[in-house]
Amino acid sequence: MTGFGLERLSLNQATVKYLGLADTVALCVRHDIPAIGLWRDRVAEVGLASAVASVRRAGLHVSSLCRGGFFTSVASGDADGREAVRADNLAAVREAAALEADALILVCGGLVPGSRDLGLARRMVADAIGELVPVAQRLGVRLGIEALHPMFCADRCVVASLGEAVDLAFLFPAEAVGVVVDTYHVWWDARLFAEIARAAGRVVSYQVCDWVVPLPADVLLGRGHLGDGVIDFGPISDAVAAAGYQGYVEVEIFNADVWSAPPDETAATVRNRFAATLAH
């Protein structure tokens, strides 16, 4: 019950959405944040080699690369579209390898366009992950299946509970496929602690932010700084630690007010709240 110290803190760059990669790296260094979660669009802006050099020079660990997935975004009959999705995911694996990221986060995609068949979408997700696994193994990348909150089931991720993510991960070797525990997406689940325990050895990323009440108009942005919402982080963190997770804890906040705050203020708040909430 020692919690997570600040040496385990990682800043996901989505928390400071308007900064480019170099500025986010500098922000982490300035605030003594030892790890960073990167997004592929921000990596692409500077180029992969430059991104790798930037984080190495700063001595930052890359706790995750966001993200692969959206395996269901084109109908199964659209061969060209399917190939584009596959190529993009292979590129994501290669980028994660080059960045030595602890995990490539997979947001698996919602219903197939024009379809109401959840079972079909879920089978497509499993098949697509299966195709990525050999490449991930060869390059030493761990894929992290992220369960998104059920309110995103239709349009972003048919993997709508941690248990489902664990079931999916178990189809594949543990060194290649694990699960992401993101408090925002899973905090409500009565089976949460049982599922985290079942995921022992398979948790490849632990992301935290708070659930703010009431939800704002855009539910994608209903996340808050730790302590601003209703999530009880202590028991979840203890469960993640007990499941053998030894990696970083990424603070990832999608919130219009946080985004419009000065980044140094945001980074300081992230550190303070992390210490107050997780280092219990």
Added chain:
Amino acid sequence: MTGFGLERLSLNQATVKYLGLADTVALCVRHDIPAIGLWRDRVAEVGLASAVASVRRAGLHVSSLCRGGFFTSVASGDADGREAVRADNLAAVREAAALEADALILVCGGLVPGSRDLGLARRMVADAIGELVPVAQRLGVRLGIEALHPMFCADRCVVASLGEAVDLAFLFPAEAVGVVVDTYHVWWDARLFAEIARAAGRVVSYQVCDWVVPLPADVLLGRGHLGDGVIDFGPISDAVAAAGYQGYVEVEIFNADVWSAPPDETAATVRNRFAATLAH
């Protein structure tokens, strides 16, 4: 696989939010809708005896009374508040009995004010239902535990999946406590069909409306007419029928556009969509 015929249709009066009880009863009669789901505030407006007389005179069956619950809305130390919640729920059971409603719907309540303890809230819900059971048994009322969508977990209902509702119901005699299956709240769940099967003999209400993408600003109102969203009603309805449910199918739509439409138009659409979507 015969589906549900129009003789099983019930109109939940929340679908025509701006009509009082008498007008909603008349609407059902005009559109040959054999059953109605009532709300307690609308019953209170006309008085219980008048409401009973109104539905009987019209020959309408009352498929549900909405709603009891909100057991967690006051802190456990607030004895007066707790007593008020208890008294209100006892009144709801008596009203359901007088109306001969097939079920009293329970929306159990969110986190206790000032608390982040989901376990505490869930224990309070179980205790409170336990207190209601003897009264429900004596009056021949079935309590229906409704799992709400996890996006309402913090502020409306800590029972956030059908499996959790089934677990709760199993603590009590089947003739007194069952579960509500509401497609809007549970459609996303990978365990849905297993949980409906596990609820055999315990489904006391089947409510339907569609999940519209994207969600509107007020997520309470993100419901649509059957067919306007992404829910595949056939398999869910088959599972509910296979679980032995023989009651009415209530159409309950919270949607600002539906509410502002002429009620006769809404009733006609409800009938047509029901026939097209559920009577497969």
